[in-house]
Amino acid sequence: MTSEDHAASAVVAQKIERRWAAISILIVVFLTAMAAVAGIHQATMPQARVEIIDPEKIHLSGEFVETNLGSAIEPDGSVTVRAVGQQYSFTPQCILVPVDTKVTFRATSADVVHGLLIQQTNVNTMLVPGYVSEQVARFSRVGDHLMPCQEFCSVGHEGMWAMVKVIDRNEFMSLAASKRRVSCVE
Amino acid sequence: MLNSRRLVLAHFWMAFGGFGLALLLGAWQMFIRSPLAGWIGNPEWYYRSVTAHGTIMGYVFPTLIAMGFGYAITETSLKAPIAGVRWAWAGIALILIGSIMAMIPVSAGLASVLYTFYPPMIGNPFYYIGVVLVVVGSWIWVALMSINLIRWKRANSGKPVPLAMYANVAGSYLWGWTAVGAALELILQIIPVAVGLRSTIDAGLARIFFSWTLHAIVYFWLIPTYIAYYTIVPRAIGGKLYSDSMARISFVLFLVVAMPIGIHHTFADPMVGAGFKFVHSVFTAIVALPTLLTVFTICASVEIASRLRGGRGPFGWLVALPWNNPTMLAVTFSFIMLGFGGAGGLINMSYQLDASIHNTQWITGHFHLIFGGAIVIMYFVIAYDLWPHLTGRNLANLSLMRLQLWLWFIGMIVTTFPWHYVGILGMPRRMAYYDYTHPAIADQALPVILSATGGLILVVSAALFFVILIRGHLSEKADPGEYRFSVAVHPPQRVPVALNSHGLWVGLMIALTATNYGFPILQLAVRSDTSVPAVYVGVK
Numbered sequence: 001m002t003s004e005d006h007a008a009s010a011v012v013a014q015k016i017e018r019r020w021a022a023i024s025i026l027i028v029v030f031l032t033a034m035a036a037v038a039g040i041h042q043a044t045m046p047q048a049r050v051e052i053i054d055p056e057k058i059h060l061s062g063e064f065v066e067t068n069l070g071s072a073i074e075p076d077g078s079v080t081v082r083a084v085g086q087q088y089s090f091t092p093q094c095i096l097v098p099v100d101t102k103v104t105f106r107a108t109s110a111d112v113v114h115g116l117l118i119q120q121t122n123v124n125t126m127l128v129p130g131y132v133s134e135q136v137a138r139f140s141r142v143g144d145h146l147m148p149c150q151e152f153c154s155v156g157h158e159g160m161w162a163m164v165k166v167i168d169r170n171e172f173m174s175l176a177a178s179k180r181r182v183s184c185v186e
Numbered sequence: 187m188l189n190s191r192r193l194v195l196a197h198f199w200m201a202f203g204g205f206g207l208a209l210l211l212g213a214w215q216m217f218i219r220s221p222l223a224g225w226i227g228n229p230e231w232y233y234r235s236v237t238a239h240g241t242i243m244g245y246v247f248p249t250l251i252a253m254g255f256g257y258a259i260t261e262t263s264l265k266a267p268i269a270g271v272r273w274a275w276a277g278i279a280l281i282l283i284g285s286i287m288a289m290i291p292v293s294a295g296l297a298s299v300l301y302t303f304y305p306p307m308i309g310n311p312f313y314y315i316g317v318v319l320v321v322v323g324s325w326i327w328v329a330l331m332s333i334n335l336i337r338w339k340r341a342n343s344g345k346p347v348p349l350a351m352y353a354n355v356a357g358s359y360l361w362g363w364t365a366v367g368a369a370l371e372l373i374l375q376i377i378p379v380a381v382g383l384r385s386t387i388d389a390g391l392a393r394i395f396f397s398w399t400l401h402a403i404v405y406f407w408l409i410p411t412y413i414a415y416y417t418i419v420p421r422a423i424g425g426k427l428y429s430d431s432m433a434r435i436s437f438v439l440f441l442v443v444a445m446p447i448g449i450h451h452t453f454a455d456p457m458v459g460a461g462f463k464f465v466h467s468v469f470t471a472i473v474a475l476p477t478l479l480t481v482f483t484i485c486a487s488v489e490i491a492s493r494l495r496g497g498r499g500p501f502g503w504l505v506a507l508p509w510n511n512p513t514m515l516a517v518t519f520s521f522i523m524l525g526f527g528g529a530g531g532l533i534n535m536s537y538q539l540d541a542s543i544h545n546t547q548w549i550t551g552h553f554h555l556i557f558g559g560a561i562v563i564m565y566f567v568i569a570y571d572l573w574p575h576l577t578g579r580n581l582a583n584l585s586l587m588r589l590q591l592w593l594w595f596i597g598m599i600v601t602t603f604p605w606h607y608v609g610i611l612g613m614p615r616r617m618a619y620y621d622y623t624h625p626a627i628a629d630q631a632l633p634v635i636l637s638a639t640g641g642l643i644l645v646v647s648a649a650l651f652f653v654i655l656i657r658g659h660l661s662e663k664a665d666p667g668e669y670r671f672s673v674a675v676h677p678p679q680r681v682p683v684a685l686n687s688h689g690l691w692v693g694l695m696i697a698l699t700a701t702n703y704g705f706p707i708l709q710l711a712v713r714s715d716t717s718v719p720a721v722y723v724g725v726k
Contacts, residue, residue, distance in 0.1 A: 006676070039537060052715060117544075119611070124545070146624075155229055157229075
């Protein structure tokens with residue numbers, strides 16, 4: 001190969017390489033744009049705001065006192081579920097929600113880091129002591145889901161499972177009419 | 187043979203020794219939480235084991251590989267003895283002392299907090315101090331890599347820095363900086379609480395500091411593998427490197443964008459706002475770029491090797507590749523695992539999709555496929571490639587090497603694919619026990635058994651790996667000749683200053699860390715009302 005051939009092939013090699021780099025950049029731009037568009041259209045989103053709470057006082061006052069935990073109907077017809085994670089259980093251990101309704105989960109931890117994961121759904125958030133976690137969901141089918149703690153929280157972690165029951169909306173409303181906060185804890 | 191062979195061998199044997207032990211723990215964990223075993227008895231043993239497995243595999247093993255390989259690269263690529271060999275021995279000594287110091291409380295059940303620490307849980311202080319010593323030992327290596335490069339540049343001004351050394355030093359800077367996050371968490375937050383100076387800690391802030399380390403550490407694990415792709419593979423299979431400058435661009439991109447993306451680990455966390463989560467998601471997408479460039483350059487380099495051997499046609503060249511060569515086999519396996527793992531990674535970093543698999547077994551499957559699979563299989567290749575130059579003896583049994591690599595590949599696929607699957611079903615991570623008789627999780631039993639079987643295959647493969655290396659110390663003496671790296675098809679005569687030095691890129695790395703981490707850290711650091719009481723573990 002002469003040095004001229006060599007230089008010519010170097011030019012070709014660079015051209016191919018640049019084309020590939022351009023394709024790679026387009027792939028990345030496409031992925032990012034897709035995430036941005038989906039975000040604007042209100043797909044499942046990570047939590048937006050940072051809210052602080054003192055885990056030593058949650059049982060004394062504020063929205064996470066024990067009598068306020070469970071599901072509550074809001075004036076706009078949506079449901080808010082409040083829950084607390086602690087070593088090694090959730091309160092309430094059985095959460096009741098209506099189907100086809102906007103449900104806002106608000107939860108925090110009383111001690112270490114826990115996680116809250118409702119199987120077969122994309123409700124999945126961390127509970128970090130000192131902070132309030134919030135996630136909005138809508139259940140499209142009636143049924144039962146397991147809700148394990150998804151973060152290592154020391155030696156009893158393997159026993160930290162709760163339950164979510166999705167029930168008919170009318171049934172939920174009639175239960176909620178007689179009680180301020182509902183859950184399926186017996 | 188290398189002058190620094192004792193130093194390099196010490197690093198590799200300590201690395202692989204730790205790897206062997208941690209692998210046994212991992213295989214036991216797979217078994218004990220599968221339906222094959224009954225109730226574990228004491229779940230605390232499981233978390234002890236996970237802590238040891240993660241600490242060794244995450245902090246000790248890859249760091250020692252990067253260090254040992256880095257010393258070998260320094261001597262062979264710069265063609266000069268290593269400056270500061272005594273310091274290098276001090277570095278590895280610190281890592282040995284730190285590892286033992288950390289493992290004693292872990293073995294005693296006094297620090298079952300996992301390698302990710304998880305404050306406000308607080309374990310025995312010696313665990314954390316041991317980890318700090320490991321990091322400090324590795325920082326000595328970072329400094330030595332820099333010093334050796336500067337010395338060489340002074341003596342060879344204007345010449346292109348050899349690619350292997352350029353990449354190696356980029357990797358060392360990446361590690362030097364990314365380790366700062368966990369070091370800050372340990373030194374400012376955890377250790378003062380562990381020794382009793384304070385009793386409260388900001389768990390959210392700690393998670394942000396840890397994310398600073400947690401993602402870029404993966405790219406630090408990856409750098410030796412990428413160096414092997416670019417500078418060992420083309421030479422070992424009889425080809426040439428397609429492009430030297432694209433290789434340099436890939437490594438500097440890793441240096442710049444591996445760092446400011448770690449908050450994608452905290453998408454589901456309450457202590458970071460949506461804006462920074464989105465910014466980190468975008469930067470994580472950008473980090474796919476150097477990998478896409480690498481895939482192109484290495485495939486093109488492999489094609490060159492085939493064409494030189496007479497390969498023809500748009501696909502026919504695949505047949506002409508040297509498939510009997512263990513390096514060829516390993517790089518193929520590594521790319522397949524990198525492909526699947528990378529696709530999974532795109533799901534993890536997605537602002538929306540992450541919620542469906544966050545903290546499930548999918549994640550464990552993902553990083554075992556990338557690290558244990560794509561990365562570690564190339565660590566094996568690095569060892570095989572260097573061994574004759576370290577021992578002055580042949581490493582002749584190619585069929586045993588091929589068997590070992592095949593088993594590792596099959597073992598990794600069998601382990602991690604079902605692992606991903608049960609993650610999609612919502613199986614949570616890090617539990618010592620699952621009640622597979624429960625109807626809601628009964629369908630997870632079979633994939634979990636499959637996964638545990640994969641773990642067993644990996645143990646067999648690792649045993650073969652040790653047999654090959656030990657035999658390499660006992661076989662007949664042979665002169666391996668000079669150690670060589672791949673040559674580019676068009677070797678660079680001059681390299682632009684930006685791609686022959688690291689200053690600009692280190693500057694960008696630090697600046698992007700400041701912009702992407704500054705606010706989320708300061709926002710919490712200035713507040714006093716975010717600290718919560720520590721929960722001490724392992725206290726009788």
